[in-house]
Amino acid sequence: MRRFLLVAHRVPPSGAFTLNDLAGGAGRMDEIARSVSTAFTLSNDLRRDTEMTVVFAAEPPPNARRIELSGARLRHLYPDERSTAALLKNALVGAARYPSDFEASPGLKVGPADPLAIVAGFLREPGAVWLTEVGSPIGGHPISPSEFRGFLSDPFEPEGEEARLLGESGVPRLSVGPRSLRTSQVIDAVQRELDLREAGEKDGRGGR
Numbered sequence: 001m002r003r004f005l006l007v008a009h010r011v012p013p014s015g016a017f018t019l020n021d022l023a024g025g026a027g028r029m030d031e032i033a034r035s036v037s038t039a040f041t042l043s044n045d046l047r048r049d050t051e052m053t054v055v056f057a058a059e060p061p062p063n064a065r066r067i068e069l070s071g072a073r074l075r076h077l078y079p080d081e082r083s084t085a086a087l088l089k090n091a092l093v094g095a096a097r098y099p100s101d102f103e104a105s106p107g108l109k110v111g112p113a114d115p116l117a118i119v120a121g122f123l124r125e126p127g128a129v130w131l132t133e134v135g136s137p138i139g140g141h142p143i144s145p146s147e148f149r150g151f152l153s154d155p156f157e158p159e160g161e162e163a164r165l166l167g168e169s170g171v172p173r174l175s176v177g178p179r180s181l182r183t184s185q186v187i188d189a190v191q192r193e194l195d196l197r198e199a200g201e202k203d204g205r206g207g208r
């Protein structure tokens with residue numbers, strides 16, 4: 001299973017934002033929605049081999065939230081940014097009224113979060129990597145597509161304790177290219193890289 005952890009630093013975790021201002025008052029929800037859509041959508045299908053956790057960390061616990069998406073069961077996810085933002089917003093709004101985890105729609109679970117604990121736990125998972133423009137090229141790193149675990153940030157860089165956790169984690173820092181890309185572009189590049197490796201493994205070339 002390919003897994004991504006994405007931290008949304010400024011999206012209101014209560015879901016109290018309008019779909020008409022995703023890039024402004026919604027704290028760059030446009031990029032979060034694009035990233036989710038990019039992680040899962042194929043032409044006329046969804047990636048069943050991908051899971052993603054989005055941590056909404058603009059507020060500390062108990063108001064922080066997480067949304068876990070599982071490609072194996074996901075439905076109602078379409079390529080456009082606005083409908084994806086609506087799907088996530090509805091889950092966040094529901095979670096603001098209900099204190100425990102629940103499945104807001106098939107393959108989409110929402111619940112309370114301790115953002116730092118989630119980041120720390122993810123970084124301890126075998127195979128975890130930190131996707132960053134200052135990392136070493138992903139092409140030269142041994143990754144099994146089915147065990148990929150990638151951390152990445154939204155348009156706002158990790159700061160404070162989150163930055164410290166990342167810096168001290170010792171996980172490999174990997175780059176998909178020398179330029180600073182949008183989060184969704186990074187996910188696209190990673191999925192392509194993993195697709196190539198998987199295809200190489202299947203036809204016996206053992207990688208890319």
Ligand SMILES: C[S@@+](CC[C@H](N)C(=O)[O-])C[C@H]1O[C@@H](n2cnc3c(N)ncnc32)[C@H](O)[C@@H]1O
Binds near residue numbers: 131134151157183
């Ligand atoms: C829009 S970037 C963050 C802002 C950017 N650092 C800046 O200077 O404006 C969003 C995230 O994508 C990831 N990222 C961006 N470029 C990347 C690259 N070339 N390779 C790997 N990850 C990258 C990092 O996780 C980064 O936090």
